[in-house]
Amino acid sequence: MSDPSNVMILKEIAELLNEETELESMLQDALEKFLNGTDFYAGWIFFIEENGKHSLVAHNHLPKAFLENNCHFMKVGGCWCVNRFKTGSLKKASNIIECKRIVDALNQKHEGTGGLTHHATVPLQSGNEHFGLLNVATPGQREFEEQELALLESVAFQIGSAIKRIQLTKKEQEIALMQEKNRLARDLHDAVNQLLFSITLTARGGAEMSDTKEVKETFNGLQSLAQEALTEMRALIWQLRPRGLEGGITATVKGYGDLLGLDVSIEIKGVVSLPSKVEETIFRICQEALTNCKRHAQTQKVFIYIESYSNKIDLLIRDFGCGFHAQHIRSLPSVGINSMQERATLLGGSFKVDSTPGKGTTIYVTLPY
Secondary structure, three states: OOHHHHHHHHHHHHHHHHHOOOHHHHHHHHHHHHHHOOOOOEEEEEEEOOOOOEEEEEEEOOOHHHHHHHHHHHHOOOOHHHHHHHHOOOOOOEEEOOOHHHHHHHHHOOOOOOOOOOEEEEEEEEOOEEEEEEEEEOOOOOOOOHHHHHHHHHHHHHHHHHHHHHHHHHHHHHHHHHHHHHHHHHHHHHHHHHHHHHHHHHHHHHHHHOOOHHHHHHHHHHHHHHHHHHHHHHHHHHHHOOOOHHHOHHHHHHHHHHHHOOEEEEEEEOOOOOOHHHHHHHHHHHHHHHHHHHHHHOOOEEEEEEEEOOOEEEEEEEEOOOOOOHHHOOOOOOHHHHHHHHHHHHOOOEEEEEEOOOOOEEEEEEEEO
16 A cells, blocks of 8 residues: 555545545445555454443454344454453554454454454544544454554544534534424413413303303313313424433323323333433333323323333333224324334333233333433
8 A cells, every 4th residue: 555545545535534424324335445555454443331231333344253133243242352341541543463253253263254364453533532443454354554554544534523523513413403402492482371270260251241041051161172282282392302311211201191191100120320322212212102191091190111221221111091903003094103113113122012901001112321
């Protein structure tokens, strides 16, 4: 690899990184361009979380043995580079003398490893923030030269800066979205909510002032409709801006249940200290389940059980209402059920509904974190 070609590949990767706005596609495209423009053959990128859990977010030209069983050798167990990253002792691009993942694949496969025996690794970082690892390998090559490691380090610096840029952009978008939700919630509360409340009071006054039975019934019906619309409007405002989430899941869910006139009991097992995305997902699923209960279950009693483990959280939501035929969900899809399932799937979790007519409905959710 000559210096002019190194400059060219760095320029091409920089242009690609500046154009990308989605993290996973950016990593995959950058890795592919880097491998195609250099003598490195295969590559893979790990993201490593604060708790030490690593995930394979991009790979290119991996041999058959490493692709089998959904990239099993890449995703499970520990290895030298990941362990060094966790301890903070991996500072620059380095040759790996012996990779446990490659050794495991070689020990269990007589073919399909593509001649890979060793690899180089470099941390992906931006300033003091560390995101993961970029690993590269070439069949039959046990060690990479200083010039190759320097190029690898330069590319890792570019990718780390791009990761930080995308994360900041996503955060700005989330803040802007939250601000817009807050604005809409305020507008609904100050305008429509107050208007419905006024209609409720006016209808009540009209019923009390009238001596005619038919007119009283009309005003009472109008008051009932206005009160129902008011409850729906307050629930909508909660969906836009849940109050009390900073006080914990229990207070927020019970508060929403009180708003709907439901008797919600919650039991929590384990220490629940969750990432904000997981916490909000739990609340949104509970919120949708309680809304469905209010509309369809014909009961006021709901039981919620949350159990926290070291790497996942289980959520159970059970009402004691009329129930339904659960097998009809696919043929008659519910927007609420689909919404809950999508939220669970988005975080890599599972979702299940169990219901029987006359015996209520139970929702089971598992979310990794």
